[in-house]
Amino acid sequence: MSTTIFKKPNGLTDRKLHYCPGCxxxxxxRLIAECIDELGETNNTVILAPVGCAVFIPNYFVYDSIHxxxxxxxxxxxxxxxxxxxKTVITYQGDGDLASIGMAEIVHAAARGEKFTTIxxxxxxxxxxxxxxxxxxxxxxxxxxxxxxxxxxxxxxPIRIAELLSSLDGPAYIxxxxxxxxxxxxxxxxxxxxxxxxxxxxxxxxxxxxVSSCPTNWGMSAVKAMEFVKDNMIPYYPLGVYKDIKExx
Amino acid sequence: MAKVLMKGNEATGKAAxxxxxxxFAGYPITPQNEVPEYLSRELxxxxxxxxxxxxxxxxxxxxxxxxxxxxxxxxSSSSPGIALKQEGIGYCVFGEVPCVxxxxxxxxxxxxxxxxxxxxxxQATRGGANGDYHIPVLAPASIQEAVDAIxxxxxxxxxxxxxxxxxxxxxxxxxxxxxxxDKPVKKREIPPKSEWALGYGKGNPHIIEGIVIDAPAxxxxxxxxxxxxxxxxxxxxxxxxxxxxxxxEYAFVAYGSSSRICKTAIKTLRDKGIKIGLIRxxxxxxxxxxxxxxxxxxxxxxxxxxxxxxxxxxxxxCNDKNKVKFFGRCGGxxxxxxxxxxxxxxxxxxxx
Numbered sequence: 001m002s003t004t005i006f007k008k009p010n011g012l013t014d015r016k017l018h019y020c021p022g023c024x025x026x027x028x029x030r031l032i033a034e035c036i037d038e039l040g041e042t043n044n045t046v047i048l049a050p051v052g053c054a055v056f057i058p059n060y061f062v063y064d065s066i067h068x069x070x071x072x073x074x075x076x077x078x079x080x081x082x083x084x085x086x087k088t089v090i091t092y093q094g095d096g097d098l099a100s101i102g103m104a105e106i107v108h109a110a111a112r113g114e115k116f117t118t119i120x121x122x123x124x125x126x127x128x129x130x131x132x133x134x135x136x137x138x139x140x141x142x143x144x145x146x147x148x149x150x151x152x153x154x155x156x157x158p159i160r161i162a163e164l165l166s167s168l169d170g171p172a173y174i175x176x177x178x179x180x181x182x183x184x185x186x187x188x189x190x191x192x193x194x195x196x197x198x199x200x201x202x203x204x205x206x207x208x209x210x211v212s213s214c215p216t217n218w219g220m221s222a223v224k225a226m227e228f229v230k231d232n233m234i235p236y237y238p239l240g241v242y243k244d245i246k247e248x249x
Numbered sequence: 250m251a252k253v254l255m256k257g258n259e260a261t262g263k264a265a266x267x268x269x270x271x272x273f274a275g276y277p278i279t280p281q282n283e284v285p286e287y288l289s290r291e292l293x294x295x296x297x298x299x300x301x302x303x304x305x306x307x308x309x310x311x312x313x314x315x316x317x318x319x320x321x322x323x324x325s326s327s328s329p330g331i332a333l334k335q336e337g338i339g340y341c342v343f344g345e346v347p348c349v350x351x352x353x354x355x356x357x358x359x360x361x362x363x364x365x366x367x368x369x370x371x372q373a374t375r376g377g378a379n380g381d382y383h384i385p386v387l388a389p390a391s392i393q394e395a396v397d398a399i400x401x402x403x404x405x406x407x408x409x410x411x412x413x414x415x416x417x418x419x420x421x422x423x424x425x426x427x428x429x430x431d432k433p434v435k436k437r438e439i440p441p442k443s444e445w446a447l448g449y450g451k452g453n454p455h456i457i458e459g460i461v462i463d464a465p466a467x468x469x470x471x472x473x474x475x476x477x478x479x480x481x482x483x484x485x486x487x488x489x490x491x492x493x494x495x496x497x498e499y500a501f502v503a504y505g506s507s508s509r510i511c512k513t514a515i516k517t518l519r520d521k522g523i524k525i526g527l528i529r530x531x532x533x534x535x536x537x538x539x540x541x542x543x544x545x546x547x548x549x550x551x552x553x554x555x556x557x558x559x560x561x562x563x564x565x566x567c568n569d570k571n572k573v574k575f576f577g578r579c580g581g582x583x584x585x586x587x588x589x590x591x592x593x594x595x596x597x598x599x600x601x
Contacts, residue, residue, distance in 0.1 A: 042452065043450075058458075061454070062454055065447075068310070068340075069459070075314065076314035076317070077314060079317070080447055082298045082300065083314070084447070104304055105303070108302075
């Protein structure tokens with residue numbers, strides 16, 4: 001008799017992901033679906049798609065979903081969650097979406113303590129539009145709009161979202177994780193699950209910042225891109241728990 | 250019920266609650282501040298949610314979420330604020346999300362002035378979002394009509410799954426008039442929101458679409474809207490009033506506050522023997538066509554608190570641009586009945 005030891009989570013559809021080889025989105029999609037399955041929320045979840053590579057999220061999850069305007073998912077999620085306080089509501093946003101055009105919406109949703117969860121993918125680049133500089137692009141890192149590398153005197157400095165939002169009183173839980181290694185993927189799953197649990201308990205806003213890779217727009221192989229996350233991204237964006245009201249943090 | 254004396258903006262808020270509004274998001278801007286102020290106090294008592302949004306942009310996107318989730322929802326703003334909401338209105342159109350946008354217009358462009366204006370006719374009827382689309386625009390001329398329009402706007406929004414705009418101006422928002430809140434509104438057969446709204450999918454996902462990447466499919470969606478929504482609205486949702494038009498040889502064309510000034514001017518002009526009436530569009534989109542087929546009318550005199558934004562619609566409707574004349578004030582200035590009388594006499598005198 002055969003035993004199933006590994007399967008696709010119930011929350012994912014059968015659609016093939018359109019993401020590039022080595023991209024972190026697929027990993028994080030799967031982790032969200034696993035967590036939602038384990039929390040018994042598969043038929044009780046609404047996920048809000050950003051503008052960016054993850055705009056096609058409605059193709060990949062069985063949850064109710066909505067394509068949001070660029071950066072506005074936290075405002076739209078406010079409307080959804082206030083209407084359905086019993087649903088698990090997730091915004092999934094990249095760095096251009098959340099930390100540039102949508103900065104006002106994420107800051108205020110967090111400050112209001114809106115009871116939804118944001119999964120924030122930080123890969124330091126605009127992916128879908130082809131590699132332009134993001135607010136999270138590292139100093140010296142090349143982008144199609146910073147072709148000699150980000151010069152902080154010209155282009156300004158990157159923004160650390162987990163630190164910035166953790167200064168507010170509204171968030172219940174904020175952690176920065178990464179998907180560059182199996183150990184970090186396991187920690188990422190634990191963080192996502194905790195964020196969703198805090199939402200279920202109605203404790204406030206929760207956000208998991210996932211430091212991820214973009215091999216295509218970074219101009220690297222998948223393996224090299226993950227090494228870049230470890231050697232360059234994580235030192236600038238330190239991993240850890242930035243806010244946890246249960247721990248008095 | 251007996252009529253009550255109420256300020257326009259507060260009456261608008263109360264009408265929304267009576268219509269079953271369960272979610273309001275807005276941002277402070279003059280001259281509509283009494284709408285969010287009233288609703289911040291009263292909507293929670295009626296089991297609804299009030300959110301003071303961080304921006305106009307956030308407020309309309311909150312409606313995009315609340316409307317998608319099946320709540321009757323409204324936002325309210327004024328001219329520069331409505332300008333900021335345009336992108337979100339486009340998303341509500343494409344995602345077929347019912348919502349009501351109350352617009353209490355003031356002089357512009359930019360911050361312009363806080364005085365009443367009708368300079369947002371094009372903003373309301375043409376819209377500023379990208380793409381091909383129309384939304385119904387109701388134009389009340391009194392507080393009673395504003396209350397009725399808000400209630401009907403929710404019905405229209407749900408029936409067609411569309412944003413609906415109620416275009417008022419600072420005059421209607423700020424003045425007080427007696428109003429009957431019990432006037433019935435036409436109830437429509439609205440499909441249960443559980444059939445499409447977020448939070449009801451239960452594994453058979455409900456998706457609110459903002460993108461259709463495949464161009465032929467995107468075109469089909471646009472064409473469906475034109476056939477199933479806009480053409481039906483043009484057939485069924487046009488509202489207008491004809492005032493003293495039975496024997497009229499001339500017609501003012503005016504909506505909202507300027508139509509009331511025209512009614513006063515008509516009395517004076519009729520006393521002088523000029524047979525003039527008023528065609529008053531109560532919907533600015535879809536724009537009335539039938540009253541402009543009146544062949545007895547020698548001239549249509551468009552009177553607006555702007556520089557003639559409705560003129561092209563009147564010219565298209567009567568199919569003779571030479572018959573369309575214009576008088577207006579703009580930038581927050583309100584024409585007096587005497588000015589309108591003088592302008593009409595000059596226009597009519599020049600025609601004879």
